[in-house]
Amino acid sequence: MKKLLLLTSFILLISLLAACTNGETAEEEETEEEKVIAVETAEVKEGNLTLEKKIYGRTEPHRSAPVMLTAPGEIDSLEVTNGDKVEENDLIAVIKTQMGNQNIRAKEDGVILGLKAKEGDLASSEEPLAIIADLDAIRIQAGVTANMLDILAVDDKVTAKVNGKKFEATVTSVDRLPDDTGLYPVAFAIDEEDTDIAPGIVAELIIPEEKVKSALIVPTASLVEEKEETFVYVVQNDHVKKVPVKPIEVQSKNSAIEGKVKAGDKIVVSGQLGLADGQQVEVLKGE
Template identity: 25%
Template sequence: MKRKYIISIGLFAIILLIAYKLTANKKTINENNKPEKKVAVKIPVKYTAAKEQLLEVSLIKTGNLAPFKESKVITTTSGILQNVRFELGDQVRQGQVLAVMDNRAAQLDFQKAESNLAKLRADLQTYTELYEGKAATKEKVNQLRQDYNDALVQVDQIKKQMSDASIKAPTSGTISVKSMEAGIFANAGSEIATIVNLSRTKVQVNLTEAEVYQVRTGQSVKITTDVYMNAVFAGKVTFISPQADVTHNYMVEIIIANPSKTPLRPGTFVYADFSQKSRQNILTIPREALTESVKNASVYVIGPGNKVALTPVQSGREMGGSIEVISGLKAGDRVVTSGQINLKNGTEVSLSN
């Protein structure tokens, strides 16, 4: 009897233990099956506020000086250079005779042509009088008149040849190249000298597409060079290329005076400062705030609850690391400048600046 009692108590204890284990396991299973609480993850970003500032276009480019004018002295007829009347470095004026070609043959031809012209003039006068007296035919008079006119043309042509023998300076300036000496035979079209006009000089610079729209013809430009450390030369934009070259650059020319106290020479390396200030206030943001290109610009704007909204904007001029915003934002709007890659509309962010 006692043994049965002990066995019953043992079985009851085992049942209680099993029941406890089952209850504990069910509680664990229920805990595991509960949906997890979602914890919102805030994306860390950097930001800045859109701000108004005074418009200041800063644009400094490098370029080289070129002569204001550069002209080649060319022969217009063939012959021997009989006399050369210039040396390297000489100052010459427009129309000055620089060289004379041997024109003795032309002078002889001119004498013959004038003699023939005088004879034809006399014959024409004589036969005209005879024709009026009905002692000569009209055909004879017409033929003499034609011969006389042809002789006139021949005389003018020889005069032109004799005039071309005197080679004149096409512009005023300095002889920078002397290509031939006296006694040399020169064909028509031969180059005997180069003249550069240094009363003024021009600066040639290349501007990108973004830069060229910040420049206008007639705009004042400050020119400086390492040759004269403290000198500033006043220049003016005289030409903007209407078409880009193969590298998508636009050539711009600036004319500057060439003072005698600080003379500038072609080929000198210079700096052209196009920078301008105005009284116009513009809205700007950092360039890195844009999520796409300048043409398809948009930014993430931080709104209430630090949630972001992707906002399209119309961009304008670039000024260093900033860009003008024409529309889409207002002063004080907070825009994300770093961390945009992890964002989408409605994302909550944590801020640092």
């Protein structure tokens, strides 16, 4: 009887151990199956790596002319105020001089700016009474450092931001001599009429600079550095392949590289932590 009880207990113990072992094995298999890392991807592209530099300038009339007096005198009457539009030969002011009244007329079409005098004031013949400006054509005057002279040339196209709006602008002049500030004056013409841009407004100019031509371009976030080696993870059939690459030019957003990747390859840009060569992945978002 005792032998039978011992045999029965032994069989039950073996069964329990087998069940535990099978449970652990199933759990391990389930864990292995669940070990899929979520990643985001981007596409390798081929082209030029362009860096955008920003400079600032101020808007001003593309063309302006001073309103000058032939002789000093008292302002007897003013026919205009700042912001008035005038046409050539319109009467601007009448000046009393020792030689009699002097009629001051507009020499061209434009808008009156910079008028500070009022009737009864004495006006000098050495300084402009006002400015007649052509506001239909606005330009931006800026100063750049010497190292930017090589990336700016007359007729280059750039993007200008004024009052939150974007305009295309063309480089019209690049001065090779610095001004009193030590900067080199550069003028940009806004390639659009009737922009309603006032003079004196700060403008942002975005200057493209080609750093590398005809290279493989990848998001900088895709580059992984480990033990003095740089590589990317290429996604193939829901698995990743670790591919060494050589950075040529690294920028904050995009970088140029060399390596055994090609344009069109999907590479991981987010979720690299914990990845290994051959790891199964789930692509959450990609181009």
